[in-house]
Amino acid sequence: MTSPTVLKRLGSALSIGLLTASAAMNAAAEEKDSFSIAWTIYAGWVPWQYAEDYGIVKKWADKYDIEIDIVQVNDYIESINQYTAGQFDGVTATSMDGLSIPSASGIDTTALIVGDYSNGNDGLVSKDGKSIEDLEGETVHLVELSVSHYLLARALTSVGLEERDLSVVNISDADLVSAFQTDDVRHVGTWNPLLTEVEGFPGATKLFDSSQIPGHIKDLTLVNTETLADNPKLGKALVGAWFETMNIVKADTEAGAEARAYLGKLSGTDQAGYEAQLAGMKMFWEPQMSVDFINSKEASEAMDSVRQFSFDKGLLGQGAMSPDFVGIQFPDGTIMGDEGNVKLRFNDEYMKMGAAETL
Known part of the structure; x- marks a missing residue:
């Protein structure tokens, strides 16, 4: 957003x-x-x-x-x-x-x-992971320097990880949903209504959302x-x-x-x-x-x-x-x-x- x-x-x-x-x-x-x-x-x-x-x-x-x-x-x-x-x-x-x-x-x-x-309208979604810890060593696609990036930073901190423990790749919000449908993009950060779309992908899991950092x-x-x-x-x-x-x-x-x-x-x-x-x-x-x-x-x-x-x-x-x-x-x-x-x-x-x- x-x-x-x-x-x-x-x-x-x-x-x-x-x-x-x-x-x-x-x-x-x-x-x-x-x-x-x-x-x-x-x-x-x-x-x-x-x-x-x-x-x-x-x-x-x-x-x-x-x-x-x-x-x-x-x-x-x-x-x-x-x-x-x-x-x-x-x-x-x-x-x-x-x-x-x-x-x-x-x-x-x-x-x-x-x-x-935001109390859930922003989130991190994964095709493979079941927890934030599972992002270690992985690549996360999001709009860099946006609130999605901030959300990722807070999520990582909550489990003792840092951004250097993974890779962040910038992607336009206009391209994010279609990219998540490809094999190459496994983890994304985004906001609604895009969040609802990627969360609905078969097998996808929402790992973290803004309800876990209320007021931020x-x-x-x-x-x-x-x-x-x-x-x-x-x-x-x-x-x-x-x-x-x-x-x-x-x-x-x-x-x-x-x-x-x-x-x-x-x-x-x-x-x-x-x-x-x-x-x-x-x-x-x-x-x-x-x-x-x-x-x-x-x-x-x-x-x-x-x-x-x-x-x-x-x-x-x-x-x-x-x-x-x-x-x-x-x-x-x-x-x-x-x-x-x-x-x-x-x-x-x-x-x-x-x-x-x-x-």
């Missing part, structure tokens, strides 16, 4: 900050009344399109006398690149990519909405910190629209079923397919659920693990001498990393307003 190809992933992480950070930072800080948010297809983000199509975003934007344009971008990494370049005021992204692309590029970014975390693969709606500070109405409108949508999507009603069917169609599947993807996620249906999670020890420990992986793989940039290069601020004000370079912030202020219905 992250990078479509390793080339795009490397290009975005290592070069875009040098080209665009200064321009984006200068353009962000101003009071304005029109905003744009980029999103890409994934079960945890597609509700933004429902909220747009059914007038929920407009309703909340009108409440604050602003305009919000919800824009689908077909390429996930490109959407984050464009946000980093200042072309969007916000973007949907995982916590790892939010850290390694805009934040590492110097763009002060706020996680306004913590929507969910967080799905966020990010906004530029300076833009949010100058335009608090944007934060209120987005949070209000998101959780009103969540209230519809979760409902065991005809309206809820219709919403999930609509989201399934947008996702290239149907209602049952979309509901299956929801089952592999820990959804924060209510704002207080998001607030409780992001203030938990579990959430901070997960981010520490993510930043360590990002540093080890060079995703924080050439100037990063340690995982502390980018400061990460949590809602209670504590900072993980460089206090002088805080570029990723988890702000629960607006979600708290939503929980108290004071938006």
Whole structure:
């Protein structure tokens, strides 16, 4: 559910900050009344399109006398690149990519909405192995430097192995399912809906999935910190629209079923397919659920693990001498990393307003 190809992933992480950070930072800080948010297809983000199509975003934007344009971008990494370049005021992204692309590029970014975390939607599947230990000396195909790569690293650590104990081969997500049907590809890491397809291969075994590392693969709606500070109405409108949508999507009603069917169609599947993807996620249906999670020890420990992986793989940039290069601020004000370079912030202020219905 992250990078479509390793080339795009490397290009975005290592070069875009040098080209665009200064321009984006200068353009962000101003009071304005029109905003744009980029999103890409994934079960945890597609509700933004429902909220747009059914007038929920407009309703909340009108409440604050602003305009919000919800824009689908077909390429996930490109959407984050464009946000980093200042072309969007916000973007949907995982916590790892939010850290390694805009934040590492110097763009002060706020996680306004913590929507969910992967709770089984990402996994490792083998034709031959029955446990992670069976991967020792083997070759695993996955989208390199994606959350699948991170998942593999965590899985190996859980059994005392390291990445050097096996080989990792990069493969495009578009090619992964067909490759797994060949004799040469025996072990893969991927995400839904691809995970369901490879897991259904005769004799295949799911060795490890994201439910075993709860909270590590967080799905966020990010906004530029300076833009949010100058335009608090944007934060209120987005949070209000998101959780009103969540209230519809979760409902065991005809309206809820219709919403999930609509989201399934947008996702290239149907209602049952979309509901299956929801089952592999820990959804924060209510704002207080998001607030409780992001203030938990579990959430901070997960981010520490993510930043360590990002540093080890060079995703924080050439100037990063340690995982502390980018400061990460949590809602209670504590900072993980460089206090002088805080570029990723988890702000629960607006979600708290939503929980108290004071938006």
